Structure formats: C-alpha cells, structure tokens
Amino acid sequence: MKKLPVILGFAMLAHCFTAQSQSDFPLVDYHVHLKGDFTYEKAVEHSKQSGIRYGVALNCGMGFPTQTDSAALAWLKTMKESPFMLAMQAEGREWVKMFSPDVIARFDYVFTDAMTYTDGAGKRVRLWIKEEVSVPDKQLFMDDLVSRIETIMSTEPINIYVNPTFLPDCIAADYNQLWTRTRMLKVINAAVKNHIAIEINNRFRLPSEEFIKLAKKNGVKFAFGTNNSDSNMGDLDYCLLMKKQCNLTTADMFQLKTKKR
Ligand SMILES: [Zn+2]
Numbered sequence: 001m002k003k004l005p006v007i008l009g010f011a012m013l014a015h016c017f018t019a020q021s022q023s024d025f026p027l028v029d030y031h032v033h034l035k036g037d038f039t040y041e042k043a044v045e046h047s048k049q050s051g052i053r054y055g056v057a058l059n060c061g062m063g064f065p066t067q068t069d070s071a072a073l074a075w076l077k078t079m080k081e082s083p084f085m086l087a088m089q090a091e092g093r094e095w096v097k098m099f100s101p102d103v104i105a106r107f108d109y110v111f112t113d114a115m116t117y118t119d120g121a122g123k124r125v126r127l128w129i130k131e132e133v134s135v136p137d138k139q140l141f142m143d144d145l146v147s148r149i150e151t152i153m154s155t156e157p158i159n160i161y162v163n164p165t166f167l168p169d170c171i172a173a174d175y176n177q178l179w180t181r182t183r184m185l186k187v188i189n190a191a192v193k194n195h196i197a198i199e200i201n202n203r204f205r206l207p208s209e210e211f212i213k214l215a216k217k218n219g220v221k222f223a224f225g226t227n228n229s230d231s232n233m234g235d236l237d238y239c240l241l242m243k244k245q246c247n248l249t250t251a252d253m254f255q256l257k258t259k260k261r
Helices: 006-017 040-050 069-078 101-106 138-155 181-193 209-217 236-244
Strands: 028-032 053-060 087-088 111-112 116-118 124-126 197-201 222-225
Touching: 028 087, 028 111, 028 197, 040 053, 053 069, 069 101, 138 181, 181 197, 181 209, 197 236, 209 222, 209 236, 222 236
Parallel strands: 028 053, 028 222, 053 087, 087 111, 197 222
Antiparallel strands: 116 124
C-alpha cells in the first residue's frame, strides 16, 4: 500500500476530528448574521470548531441597516479578508431598485424571504411583528402569501428563498392545514422554474418535512441556514434531522457557481 503524503495525511486527520463532518456532504450555513453577541471573532471560531462553513449576510433594504450601494460596498470591503462567503439578504420588495445590479453581483449570493411587503391597502407588513399582521380570513391570507412568493421568485434576482413558508404567530399553529399540497406545489414549481434554492431554516424549523420531501421529489435544491439573532446557533440540528428524514444528498444541495472575491 502506498503511503499518503504527510500533508494530505494531516489534512485527512484534521477532517476526521471536525465535530460535524459528514463524509462528502457539504456542511454549510448560508444564513448567518453577525448580530447580538455573535461577533466576527466568535463566528470565525465557531465555524472552525463546528466544521460548518458560514455564509454571512448583510440585511439590505428599505428600513433595514443597509440602504445604499455605497454602504453595501463598504461592508464588502471590511469583510474582504474574511473566511466567509458574503451574502446580501434582500429585504422588502423595494431592494431591486435600491441597489445597482453591479453591486448586487459583488455578493457571493443573494437571498430573500416573503416576510416584508406592502399589502393591498398600502400598509407595510412584517410578518414577524404581531401588530403589523391581521388575518381576517386565513384562506385568503394564504392565497395572497403564496402569490407573493411566486411573484418574488419570478421577478427578483435571488439565489435562495429563505425563512420559507413562515407564517405569522396568529396562524402558525395551523401550518399543516394551511400549507396544502396545492399551495406547496405552487411555491416548489416557482423555485424550480426560476432556479432558486429553498432554505431549510434551523431557527424556525421550516419548512415542514412534508414540504421538503415534496420539494425534493420535484427537483428543488436546498440550502441550510440559521438566521441567528445572536450566538445561539443551534449547529444546524433541524437541518441535519431533515437531511436524514428526507434522504438529502449532496446532489440535492445548493452550490455556489463561482467564488466572486
Ligand atoms: Zn436573516
């Protein structure tokens, strides 16, 4: 038997001891924020310790911390030497016009969710804020939400749809009834048609196992993401559970085409 070159041998040994290494399956968290007590230094350390590669995202959009091309470019500059992939989290629906295509393209990838929008009456809605959400009719609300997700996927230049299938608190308990097969398929078909991956979100434990199985069957690609608000990362426990339950393989996962920096 041939001896392994020493350097390769060390590299393999290091790989074996990485806490969460899973053979050839890419352990990536595409939705990490440097927020709360989760500083840059902590993120570097935690990524190293856990063996999970991080994509760190900047919140960009109307009413969010970053609102201009120059602010987005300044952040990219400060992160240039970081070991992370750098993502734009596009917020609200106005972002497409707020940032130039050239600046958007400098991020390694772009993602958005359907949690921020202006409703039919002109009211700004953020689905995670109770006071901004009213659901007089659950079915109409769902039809409207699904249609918004389809529009986002067909009109916004994104790579990943995140916080997928999130429902506001007042109807979250009805998730399984409200996310009917027909509604799931509308979202799934829009993702496939527009080549958009769907996040498996660790913090909200979304989407459901049923959704993921149906999406996999229809050829959707998935990206693991946490969307942390502090250093409580969870180390992708829900994502890894879904990987197991839904038999996800490397071929089912989102891949970055090129590294831009
Ligand atoms: Zn986020």
